[in-house]
Amino acid sequence: VPIILMQVIITIWKGICLLPVALQKIFGQVLGILLLVIASKRKRIAQMNIQICFPLLTSQEQQKLIHQNFKFLGASIFQTGSAWFWSDVKIQKHVEYEIKGLELLNNTETQSGNLVLFKHSQHLELDARLLGLNAEIYGVGRSHNSPIMNNLQTQGRLSSIQATANKNNPREFLAWLKKGKNVLYAIDQDYGWKNSIELSFFKNPAATITTTRKIIDITQCNLLFVNSYFAKEKLVLELESINHDDLDSMELAQKINDLMEQKITLHPEEYLWSHRRFKSTLGKNFYK
Numbered sequence: 001v002p003i004i005l006m007q008v009i010i011t012i013w014k015g016i017c018l019l020p021v022a023l024q025k026i027f028g029q030v031l032g033i034l035l036l037v038i039a040s041k042r043k044r045i046a047q048m049n050i051q052i053c054f055p056l057l058t059s060q061e062q063q064k065l066i067h068q069n070f071k072f073l074g075a076s077i078f079q080t081g082s083a084w085f086w087s088d089v090k091i092q093k094h095v096e097y098e099i100k101g102l103e104l105l106n107n108t109e110t111q112s113g114n115l116v117l118f119k120h121s122q123h124l125e126l127d128a129r130l131l132g133l134n135a136e137i138y139g140v141g142r143s144h145n146s147p148i149m150n151n152l153q154t155q156g157r158l159s160s161i162q163a164t165a166n167k168n169n170p171r172e173f174l175a176w177l178k179k180g181k182n183v184l185y186a187i188d189q190d191y192g193w194k195n196s197i198e199l200s201f202f203k204n205p206a207a208t209i210t211t212t213r214k215i216i217d218i219t220q221c222n223l224l225f226v227n228s229y230f231a232k233e234k235l236v237l238e239l240e241s242i243n244h245d246d247l248d249s250m251e252l253a254q255k256i257n258d259l260m261e262q263k264i265t266l267h268p269e270e271y272l273w274s275h276r277r278f279k280s281t282l283g284k285n286f287y288k
Contacts, residue, residue, distance in 0.1 A: 006148050017081035021094050024078045032074025036067065039274075043070070045287050046273035053202035054268070068269035069122075076122035083129035084156025097130050101239030104224055105135040105182050113177035113221040115212070116184050116239070118228070119260050120272040125156070127228040127237060128184060132160025138176045139164040140185045167191075170215075177219035184226075187212065188260050190280050197250060198281055201257045207280035208257055213249035225259060229267040 001009075016027055036043060046069055050062050057065065082091065105114060116137075121127060131137050139161045144150035157164055161184070165172035173183050187209040190196075196207040216223060223242040228235065242259065244252050264271045276287050 001146070003148065006146065010148070010152060013077070013081055014085055017078060017085050024082075025075070028075035028078045029071060030074070031077060032071040035073055036070045039070075042073075042274040045276055046070075048287055049273045049275075049277060050268075052204050052278070065269060066273075069271070069273055072122045072270050073274070076125075079123045080125040080156075083125040084152070084159060088133060088160075091129065091133065095126070095130070095235065096233055097235040097237065099130065099134055099237045099239070102134055104222075104239045104241065105131070105137075111180045113180045113219055114182045114224050115177060115215055115219075115221045116182055116224045116226055117212075117242070117256060118184060118186050118226045119188050119264060120186055120275065121228050121270050122272055123228065123230075123235065123270065124186070124272075126235065127226070128157065129160040130235065130237060131184070131226070132162075135182055137161050138173065138181050138183045140167050140173050140183060141165075142167050170211075174215065174219055177215070177221040183221075187256070188277075189275055190277050192280060196280070197253070199250070199254050199257055201277070202261055204278055205281040206257070206278055208253050210249040210253045212256060213244070213247070213252050216244060225256075225263075227263040229270055 016024060019027075043066065046066055047062070050057075050065055050069075054062065054065070082095065086094075105116070107114075116131075118124065118127065128137065128139065137160070139157060141153075141157070141164050143166060144153050154164065162181075163176075165176075167185075173185075176183050190207045191209060193207060195211050196209050198205045199208040200206070201208065212223065215221065223244050225240055225242050227238045227240075230236070242256070244255075247255060276284070278286060
């Protein structure tokens with residue numbers, strides 16, 4: 001996308017994010033329907049993922065799930081805008097939410113850090129902002145391919161997160177964990193074979209990151225999982241501990257996959273299905 005066009009899109013996006021919340025919701029719905037029509041590549045990827053992850057659904061049920069998924073995709077663009085551009089006061093006023101298990105993040109009795117795993121919900125930027133409003137949070141991510149978007153993403157995330165580290169620079173976030181900090185990390189995507197092995201995800205072979213065990217062993221951190229979902233209009237975030245005693249790197253990675261799968265299945269329409277999760281195992285042609 002040309003730089004000028006990108007800047008125009010960002011300006012319009014920021015402008016819409018200033019409108020009343022009710023209007024933003026309408027824009028989100030319209031955008032979701034529009035993306036179903038124009039984002040054919042994304043739709044194809046989502047279709048293939050849903051087909052193999054939910055083989056027991058009829059084709060009609062799968063289509064319904066894709067439609068719901070794209071409605072959430074449309075809404076998520078404005079939820080991300082709220083997360084990046086709104087003030088703390090505005091978020092607290094307009095976003096109805098509840099965090100369960102927050103004491104796990106604010107536990108000052110132990111000096112251990114918390115590695116907080118989360119899944120790629122389409123509203124994950126808003127999830128992170130809400131956590132950052134209620135606890136001291138650090139993040140791990142990857143740079144955006146577009147320098148303009150990368151700058152915007154970094155600035156947006158730093159409105160609630162203390163600092164972010166690139167996932168390719170583990171030294172930085174390992175140091176945070178050693179100092180007893182909370183570090184957010186999403187590991188449910190296909191990052192290639194470098195730190196991954198083939199494990200099961202929705203009964204399909206998936207390249208799965210196995211470094212969690214190593215991170216725990218190096219930093220002596222706790223392992224937490226945060227699940228997020230909408231209950232009607234309220235965004236709920238649930239924190240829980242993951243028991244990793246006596247599990248090797250492969251067993252722990254599979255346990256995390258199983259937990260992710262279980263949580264995604266409860267609210268499948270909210271998950272980012274338009275990521276090529278099985279490209280390393282089933283091949284890139286699978287999504288063509």
